[in-house]
Amino acid sequence: MKYPVQKISLEKGLLEGKNLVISSPTASGKTIIAELGVINNWINKKGKSVYIVPLRALAYEKYTEFKEKYLGLGIKIGISTGNYDSTSEYLADKDLIILTSEKLDSLIRHKACWLSEISLIISDETHTLTDISRGPTLEIILTLLKENFSPQIIALSATISNAYEIAEWLNAEVIFSDYRPVPIKKGIFVENKLIFEEGAEEVGDFMSFIKTIVKKGKQVLIFLSSRRNTESLAEKISKEFPLIETELPKKVLSTLENPTKQCKKEYECLRHGIAFHHAGLINKQRILIEKGFREGKIKIICATTTLAAGLNLPAFLVVIRDLKRFSGGYSQYLPNFEIQQMLGRCGRPKYDKTGLGILVAKNFSEAEELKERYLYGEIEPITSKLSIEPVLRMHILSLISSEFVRSTDELLKFFEKTFFGYSFGTIYELQKKIEDILFQLEELNFITLDNFKVTRIGRRVSELYLDPLSAYRLIKAIERANLNIKDTFYLQIICYCTELYPLLKVKNKEGLDYEDFIVKNKNNFLMNVPDAWDFEYEIFVNSLKTANLLKDWIEEKDEETILEKYGITPGELYTKKINAEWLLYGMQEFSKLKGRLDIMKELKKLELRVKYGVKEELLDLVRIKGIGRIKARRLYNKGIKYR
Ligand SMILES: Nc1ncnc2c1ncn2[C@@H]1O[C@H](COP(=O)(O)OP(=O)(O)OP(=O)(O)O)[C@@H](O)[C@H]1O
Ligand SMILES: [Mg+2]
Known part of the structure; x- marks a missing residue:
């Protein structure tokens, strides 16, 4: 039997509603x-199915696949990964909804009317629970849905070593198999050799090895640790491959009105059938590249972890070139579960009969280390990351706001039901933190503890999916603001919020100019300037530099010049823009609640300027479909100023 887990799942009660x-x-x-x-679930009219994934790319892949398969049957399928301040009403009549855990969390905050209709939850890539940044959200929503609506839960993962623990938490049966229908041969590349368990093979240098594989008509996925590394390796490899004729390079190049250096680099690589793929690319380009690889128009992709989990791609060979990641001040070997997820992208049944997964070692002694860690090593157990404070603060406000808990006691009981509570057997460690956060939220005026209710503004903070501390800063800024405040100071305050992190760092040689500006404008800032010896001062200066980046953008500085000046990629600029728009939108909502309609108008203009990257005078033109910042400027200079 090639797919044993499928049979066992049926035997263990998949269709009888078992978890x-x-x-x-x-x-x-x-x-x-x-x-x-x-x-x-659909045939028996039990209710809605929700499919939770950690990556937008995976949501998109599943959506496309399911639509093709099931739309004909009449199953209505929806996808939602976008706007967090939306109840996404259109989802109400869908039978199957595919979304990220963050989006589902935001729908819970908005009290989407169909939540109680959820009768099946699929949690795909459940090892995400152990991820510091995304795990807690998944843990909270699984706890909340299982405790309130008792749906059937199906949790999937290739890399959970403590499946029994997770199963006990979810009151589920474990289905275990170690059978992979397409075998992967795993080995290590070191000094022109491939080392396997059964012996070594001479393959020439790295480039010749890759070329031999591609010559056999196979495709390759190479994982690297940074965006820069993916770009430079893709460029290097593309020089070794002849030009091929496809429309793809041009399509990728024309996704931006004014292609950047990075786009041109990608274009050059693609002309040779090679690509790089990382979070610094804009979404449209990423989708085109994934599609190009599936259609065989791209032979090799050099990627960061953006393609590391769940995806079905036609890669016969996966190479992990960088096995360490810089984190917490030093470089560390990646956990084994991440490596196995990446290796798992090769040899997919739809495309291949076997797969080859190779780790690159710098020398023979590292090769031994890699063998121990990744070829024979154990997979790490999944642990809860719920006790991290900002995360806890956001979720506590949300639980109170959505009225899933109505007293401190109920709140503590809720945390006992989380995976954290289950695995430690007690929430003693959390209790003190939870109580401190409750006091802090009351101090910020987001909840009232005597009746355990959210305030009007607290509810909005929760719905807007903001860290309560960021929201508090924005509200205080509105109280200080007047109509003479210049853009830079609004931009500075939003950059001071964690949502805009990581901030650009002020270099030594720039330090004096920034200090000078800060001293001269001390009273114009929308927050108190921290003392120069305070650790927050550095964050403050960096927030100002990040604000300057946004300021250059809305002053219509050329995009390429901005990227070079601040040393960032188009994708990084894009993410900053999106988050800045979000915070400016949040700030407008708070201005409305505070009755500051004067400020609200200013903020709306600023939000649109950040969205389009233009001075105020172009706002009317850029709102016309197909007119970007550059075309709008040309029209304006020719005297065409309005729609
Ligand atoms: N019974 C089957 N017969 C033939 N092909 C199958 C069968 N079941 C699954 N496949 C094919 O196997 C491939 C891999 O399946 P799938 O994406 O479900 O893997 P997965 O277990 O979710 O892996 P990952 O942990 O990497 O997400 C798909 O292309 C799918 O079409
Ligand atoms: Mg999968």
Whole structure:
């Protein structure tokens, strides 16, 4: 039997509504189990199915696939990964909803009317629970939905070593298999050799090895630790491959009105059938590249972890070139579960009969280390990351705001039901933190503890998916603001919020200019300037530099010049823009609540200027579809100023 987990799932009650934790290798056909669950749920009119994924790319892949398969049957499918201040009413009549855990969390905050109709939850890539930044959200929503609506839960992962623990938490059966229908041969590349368990093979240098594979008509995925590394390796490899004729390079180049250096680099690589893929690319380009690889128009992709989990791609060979990541001040070997997820992208049943997964070692002694860690090593257990403070603060406000808890006691009981509570057997460690946060939220005026209710403004903070501390800063800034405040100071205050992190760092040689500006404008800032010896001062100066980046953008400085001046990629600029728009929108909502309509108008203009990257005078023109900042400027200079 090629897909044993599928049979066992049926035997263990998949169609009888049993909760299941399925722990089985990459490419072992876990998705179909989820699909059977969805069809069963739909045929029996039990309610809605929700499919939770950690990556937008994966949401998109599943959505496309399910639509193709099931729209004909009449199953209505929706996807939602976008705007967090929206109840997404259109989802109300869908039978299957695919979304990220953050989006589902935001729908809970907005009290989406159909939540109680959820009767099946698929949690794909459940090892995400152990991820510091995304795990807590998944943990909270799983706890909340299981405690309030008792849906069937199907949790999937190829890399959970403590499946029994997760299963006990979710009151589920474990389905375990170690069978992968397409075998992967795993080995290590070191000094022109491939070392496997059964012996070594001479393959020439790295480039010749890759070229031999591609010559056989196979495709390759190479994982690297940074965006820069993906770009430079893709460029290097593309010089070794002949030009090929496809429309793809041009399509990718024309996604931006004014292509940047990075776009041109990608274009050059693509002309040779090579690409780089990282979070610094804009979404449209990423989708085009993923599609190009699936259609065989791209032979090799050099990627960061953006393609590391769940995706079905036609890669015969996966190479992990960088095995360490810089974190917490030093470089560390990646956890084994991440490595196995990346290796799992090769040899997918739809495309190949075997796969090859290779780790690159710098020398023979590292090769030994890699063997121990990743070829014979154990996979780390999943642990809860819920006790991190900013995360806890956001979720506590949300739980109170959405009225899922109505007293401190209920709140503590809720945390006992989380994976944290389950695995430690007590929430003693959390209790003190939770109580401190409750006092802090009351001090910020977001909740009132005597009746355990959210305030009007607290509810809005929760709905807007903002860190309560950021929201507090924005509200205080509104109280200080007047109509003479210049853009820079609004931009500075939003950059001071964690949502705009990581901030640009002020270099030594720039330090004096910034200090000078700060001293001269001390009274214009929308927050108190921290003392120069305070650790917050550095954040303050960096927030000002990040604000200057946004300021250059809305003053219509050329995009390429901005990227070079601040040393960032188009994707980084894009993310900053999106988050800045979001905070400016949040600030308008708070101005409305505070009755400051004068400020609200200013903020609306600023939000649009950040969105389009223009001075105020162009706002009317850029709102016309197909007219970007550059075209609008040309029209304006020719005297065409309005719609
Ligand atoms: N019973 C089956 N017969 C033939 N092909 C199958 C069967 N089940 C699954 N497949 C194919 O196997 C491939 C991998 O399946 P799937 O994406 O579900 O893997 P997975 O277990 O979710 O892996 P990962 O952990 O990497 O997400 C898909 O292309 C799917 O079409
Ligand atoms: Mg999967």
